[in-house]
Amino acid sequence: MLKVLVANRGEIAVRILRSAGELGWSTVAIYTDGDESHATYADKAVKLDNVSDYLDVGKIVDIAQRLQCTHLHPGYGFLSESPALAQALSDSITFIGPSVETLRISSDKLLSRNLATSLGVKIATGTGVLSTDDVHAFVRSEGFPIMIKALDGGGGRGIRIVDSDKHVEEAFHRCLGESPSRQIFVEKALTGPFWKHIEIQVVGDGAGFVTHLWERECSIQRRFQKIIEVAPSRLPRTVINSLVESSLKIARHLNYRGLGTFEYLVNSRTLDWVFLEINPRVQVEHTITEEVTGIDLVRTQLLLFTPSTTLSSLSLSNPPPPPKGYAIQLRLTAEDPSRSFRLSPGTLKPADVFWPSGPGIRVDTWLSARPSKDFSPLWTIGTEFDSLLAKIIARGQTFEEASQKARRTLRELSIGDLVTNRILLAGVLDHQDWLDGSIDTLWLERNTEEVLSLGKSLADPTHTIKGASRDQTVANPATTSGTTLLQPGALFSLTLSSGDATATPTKHSLTLSSISHNGFPDQLSGLLQTSFSPTPLEFSLSQSTSAAIASSAFELANPNEASHVASPLTGKIVELHPALLAAKGDVAGEHGRLIRQGETVVILSVMKMESAVTAPRDAFVKRLGKGIQVGVVLGEGMLICILGDPLQSLPSRL
Template identity: 40%
Template sequence: MSISSIFIANRGEIAVRIIRAARELGLRTVQAVSAADGDMLAARLADAVAPVGPAHATKSYLNQEAVVRAAVESGCDAVHPGYGFLSENADFAQKVEEAGLVFIGPRPDTIRQMGDKARARREAQAAGVPTVPGTEGVVVELDTARAEAARIGYPVMIKAAAGGGGRGIRVARDEAELSTQFPQASGEARAAFGDGGLYLERFIDRVRHIEVQVLGDGTRAVHLYERECSLQRRRQKVWEEAPAACLSPEQRAALCASAVRLAERVGYRGAGTLEYLFDETTGEFFFIEMNTRIQVEHPVTEMVTGIDLVRAMIRIAMGETLMYRQDDIVLSGHAIEARICAEDPAADFRPSPGTVSTLAVPGGLGVRFDTLLYAGYTVPPFYDSLLGKLIAHDESRAAAIIRLDRALGELTIEGLPTTAPLHRALAVDPAVKAGAVHTRWLETWLAGAPLAGPSTGPASPIIATSA
């Protein structure tokens, strides 16, 4: 199908990323803008802008009717949703298609199928993909939750059936905690996603978070290997790497093959990510969910494979069959991404919107900075705090860490606090350099508490380094 003009239904650094990919394909871009975003970098780079509402996202970027109307009135052929906002909203994807536009992403029914974690779990099991022991469907009643938890065995994780991003998640270590936390998790899920349905699964302690990048054309799929995202704070990713250094070649092959099986089973179209928990002690991996969109951390995969994922998404949406065979995709070196956010790590990560007075971007071989910033830009207080992603690529993980540390030393963002000092401290931490981390390691490190086992390291130096 023909696409000549893309409407970007997002903002920030991902909007800039999409504009650049579209321009390289010779496509016109129209940038959605809220009342707070008229001077953002994406608005400056796009061929045209289209207002979608007031500053608050609920009245602009999350307003489905306003976004679709703006896309149609701007003369676009297609809509790219980026990540966040409406990117995994099946109703929005359907409205885009009903308006005669191409949705650059999976089909609406695929988003519904894989966005419901209970349904996705059933599909994974049918594809022979290992899943964490848990409920087979959505649990609504507390009595049912008690019975299921007794069957699974404590501790159990309570998770929202719809949505993600760490919202609506609780860990119950016994029946008393379950009785208190189940209704709390249901309420949070209903408030965040409009659906209070939950499911339970076994809680695996000291686990690693591994995810596999896939591309599909609706019939055939390939993987672009995996990323590790174990350094997290409040279940939000902070530092991401590709590939996962903790996997053996045999584990990598099995993990990635399972992702392709599941993507092909559901007829996946576009770029998607299958997330897994990896138990390093046992060598087991378990599928937990699929993100039916481009990921924040996609650049590390691009760096180690040389494949432009956003451009591939657009070409697939144009109706092209998958342009890669699995044998064409080869790992090269190691890449690490540091998320630079408008937060003050010396003040419990307090949000820090403000005006960028000075910006100096690092360069050199193997360094990339995907950002929404320019000198003089005022970061608004209404949206996610992500300012940019600093990516370093080199021939090995150790070399990539050294390169990242060098690039962080060159990065200058003046006018507001950022999380760059956090990443500088992580880059020189012995446990991080050794890869001896898990999904709860960073929070313990930030608290300055001693870390047991091979992850033992010094107390967090963030306060000292962020002045």
């Protein structure tokens, strides 16, 4: 029997495990504590020691060998583009992906660009760089704007647009920090209006036959992360045919095996285009190609790595039939677009979640575990992984019909009290530019405020009060019974008493104005119950809760204190300014280290991307916040450090 280890998590692991099960394969999943839902779909599940094990080639190969797997499917992300993983597998284990040599070329953007050039495929001007001096030399030749990129970046990571000399050093080092190989290149940025992101889906059998399954457009992006995709594009078929021809030329040269995506930028006005890169794996947005071609891509991918299977035996022709209708994919994420897309961590249970259905609607998600006595029924959204909750796919005979179905899914879905990007998605679908096709890769960056304004008209089911009559107006977003996630804006009427029977209880109104993640104790003895009228409430902190507060790992910054530098989001500290590293006791300025305005105080890693917190002014560091060190996960609103006056004398030392 064929046996596959799925070396991934989340919705793509669920999809692969299901497809392999349909083919009669035995399946193995890997998982970590608090992230087990995909593992419920496997015949066997292996627990990893920590999240970093997903990137540990040795451990992944050891699991596959120990369980006598015949195949390993890497999914997307993690080790999916790693030639080291493909190389490390024994002869008895088949890597479901291209050859080691193809992975070596595709995982190195400079090698990919060189290959394209040798085959006569157009690319943007660019070169590898070893230092910021090299970047400045490129700018002197080509001018701004430029893109600084990690050779092995992806998913929006390791890419920065730079339009002036003063931003070169910061962008260079941030890309370097997001590159596993710590290799960087620079290219001329095509950032003007009209540039669309188009990708061609290629399939090859490794026996000399390659074909394609048309294109997808991925122009709705934020910071190079795709948010909404559509298939097919509404660009002229002449330019699409040119991209197809170039993709097949490269794929044939590589004797490509499996699924591959060849990505391009296309100017919708001039129809000029350039090749970007090869993604040698199943893509997040493969779903919309399936919807318009009727071909199960994951099943096809698995079958291509079984003996004697070729594209012709799978009835895949070249050229393929034209796409039928339109399909749109919405990436629902745990991010708050009204607060600079900050991560929205939280916990969900199955009763919190409702996914729409009906003709032309499909939802791929990891928030749908099978009942299991071995795993928790709770789903935790944290900082360790990508914020993707679900892929919502809508299909229609026309672009307008597909858009209408997509809008309906956003109105109907429910996901508890978790803050998501639903309003952003709705705003895009309601915008006239979307309907007209007047979209480019920077359109969302230019129109975010207008998009959010449009999206706010969407009814948000998380603000509905269960059991409320239709004509009742309620300010409280909580439910009338049970427990609720506390959220800003919630109103509570409280009657507080001291426990003294002779004392007169006092009535109060409580409004939650803001909440900082990680700012609460681990356990709270007491329950807030809400109703439509003021309700007596007993509320107390147990001794264990008080101890939890006292031993809290961090301290909360005072938003009204200008000297406090606070974490603007939840993330792991990966780098501290030398002035903070030199901190001893209450005084960090004793070594004469000064932070200048605009310098990076701390680098926070959130979902594998890095964000810099900068100093608001020139100052010595007076002291560090409690618990601040590299490697800890810092909650939003927590104190990083307290700044003193830069002219203030330092304490004398005896």
